Amino acid sequence: MIGVFDSGFGGLTVLSALLRELPDYDYLYLADSARAPYGARSAEVVNEFTLEAVDWLFEQGCPLVVLACNTASARALRNLQQLHLPKRWPDRRVLGVVRPSVEALAGIPVGTVAIPDANCHLIGDNLVRASGAEADELVAVLGTEATIASDSYGMELRKLAPWIRVVQQACPLWVPLVEAGEIDGEGTEYFLRKALAPLLPPNEAPKRVLLGCTHYPLLLPVLRRIFSADTEILDQGPLVAERLADWIRRHPEQEANLTRGGTRRYCTTDDPEWFAARGGKLLGSSIQAERVRLRG
Amino acid sequence: MIGVFDSGFGGLTVLSALLRELPDYDYLYLADSARAPYGARSAEVVNEFTLEAVDWLFEQGCPLVVLACNTASARALRNLQQLHLPKRWPDRRVLGVVRPSVEALAGIPVGTVAIPDANCHLIGDNLVRASGAEADELVAVLGTEATIASDSYGMELRKLAPWIRVVQQACPLWVPLVEAGEIDGEGTEYFLRKALAPLLPPNEAPKRVLLGCTHYPLLLPVLRRIFSADTEILDQGPLVAERLADWIRRHPEQEANLTRGGTRRYCTTDDPEWFAARGGKLLGSSIQAERVRLRG
Known part of the structure; x- marks a missing residue:
């Protein structure tokens, strides 16, 4: 699965562009709706919350996680790539939307x-x-x-x-x-x-x-x-999706880990029905969501 | 200490009225700024977050906690009073602002x-x-x-x-x-x-x-x-403070547990400097804050 993380349902705009570029892969979308929005929180808190989310996506088996959230990309990506991954998940990858x-x-x-x-x-x-x-x-x-x-x-x-x-x-x-x-x-x-x-x-x-x-x-x-x-x-969605798709094509050793079942799974830390209603509207198709808990 | 909880710094309007009514007691204010605002979150999430906050205040030694937050009072107080306290904290009390x-x-x-x-x-x-x-x-x-x-x-x-x-x-x-x-x-x-x-x-x-x-x-x-x-x-602040003060006077067995050192301690789950700046402005006096972590 490709993990896609956002603080809320907004990241579905990025997922939606990714699905158009790369429809065959399996996707797991995680929204931290219970603690959204991240945009006014301190660097320390955004770092902690993003780390918890990425760890959870890795634990679910995602070899690759995309931070669809700009705040998380801007505040937490460098720390994740330079400190957290080498220590705990040396074979996994996290990509952001800023670059x-x-x-x-x-x-x-x-x-x-x-x-x-x-x-x-x-x-x-x-x-x-x-x-x-x-x-x-x-x-x-x-x-x-x-x-x-x-x-x-x-x-x-x-x-x-x-x-x-x-x-x-x-x-x-x-x-x-x-x-x-x-x-x-x-x-x-x-x-x-x-x-x-x-x-x-x-x-x-x-x-x-x-x-x-x-x-x-x-x-x-x-x-x-x-x-x-x-x-x-x-x-940003289409611009980012195009380049992420290109990154995956240029990294066959990572691509080999991605499963191609065409499934999509939606998880949120707050009410799944609210998320499914808002998210489905944004994606233009009916979706189901489940509630999950993140812990540090 | 009297514990006062709010999702953010807004509860300082209630604390401020309490301090006018009952200045002699020690107070511990807790703001869950890292996850604020609560107002649009589901009942389940508000319940969980409030429980974590109240547990933390009890662990700090507060015999009495005031939920200054209306959302927490409306969503979590009954559960706290009827289920959580009898099981875990039979001698402690939690009061809300709705009643x-x-x-x-x-x-x-x-x-x-x-x-x-x-x-x-x-x-x-x-x-x-x-x-x-x-x-x-x-x-x-x-x-x-x-x-x-x-x-x-x-x-x-x-x-x-x-x-x-x-x-x-x-x-x-x-x-x-x-x-x-x-x-x-x-x-x-x-x-x-x-x-x-x-x-x-x-x-x-x-x-x-x-x-x-x-x-x-x-x-x-x-x-x-x-x-x-x-x-x-x-x-609401003065209305609530007047009645909370009255409740304390009518409950000498609870009042006996409250310390009277006139101290105030401010804790937040996000950046303490931001909180001290905003909170100090609201209280009309300079305050210091410290960052704490809540866990379920």
Whole structure:
């Protein structure tokens, strides 16, 4: 099984794109709904909660776990990859959504390997200079307080695409708005405009905006109204899924561990019926969920 | 020590009123900030989290715990009092905020004992008929989704004050708004008016409105603008503190276990510095906090 983790049901937007790219594998989705949202929690707490979730997915037998949650990717992935896995799960892998998103922003073609700090990437054995076509382009990354405070997007972008000027904007309340089903209407637009003020006239408009949180694609209709048509809004799900699929293809030794039964299992730490109702709506198909407990 | 529990820092509004009524005792405040807010979580999860918090406070030596959190009081108090305490902590006591709030709404004088279902209460040995002065009065109780879904206020009000017509109104997003520091402004007013629509013209205006969540008093200025001057808005903190103080005075066998050193200790399951900053602002004095872990 491929494990997919998110603090809530928002990560289903990533799962859904993964299922389109790689439908044959078995998937286990875990939502920590009982402790969501993570976006305003401290680095320490996000680390602990993510570790518990990843351990649980490994214990269920997942050889590979995708952190669909940006907050978890930004706050916990490095610790997981550098400290936790080598110690406890040396044969397993955890991937996050920050790096593939940044590769997409940097215009690095799928199937190539970026060389940090060199403005270059490898296509097969050929070193290719990054285009930098849009020198000095202004790009905005929107995320939770924790994601933005971590500067994960900033650090990766400075390494892979130093010609991009990046504005990282924390968007408090957006996740609670989506969780409350308030994805449109005046109040929602107010809080979207409030967070986006630095990116709206009279300030310079970004050429591209990355939605760096799994919940934000649900706000796309309002965001489309707020930004001018010259600004491209990037939904992370498809970008990330495409690159994760490529990662799996390029790692046959990992791929060999993945089972291909086409099954999907949905687990949540809070009410499974609520999750199945909300999740099914988001996926566009009826699902069943079960409740599980995470412990440190 | 008297233990005071809330899912977040909002319960400090109750603690603050308790400190005014009973300043001499020692207090231990616990906020489960790492898993807050509780208001949209399932009954099962609120029960589990509250149990862990109360166990922790008992383990710290508190003979008496006050659930300042309405969601926890509404969802977990009965289970705690009827099942958990007799089994594990027969000498300890847990009190909630629903019952004292309802006694206040019912006009039952402090120091008397209400007789459920009889429209009566005891003053000393005298059975006194409840006044029912405001027969048919419309009262609104505002709370989180979980508090309102539990019908705890409805059940208690029907028992103690059947002459009151009660409207219970869930107020999604109000806690996230307060947690995000959005206690004023257009967006906040939009979501307050949206939840309150059943209580605003052309609908019948309530004579009294109880703020059944520790966070809501922080929204008082906007609420005062929304309701007409004929509607009385009741802040729960002082009402509850007065009756808890009375309960302690009427239970000398419990009072004897409470230490009187005038100390206050603040614990949270997330970042203590964030909590101390927000909490200190709310209490109007500088505080220090420490991080603790809760486990089932």
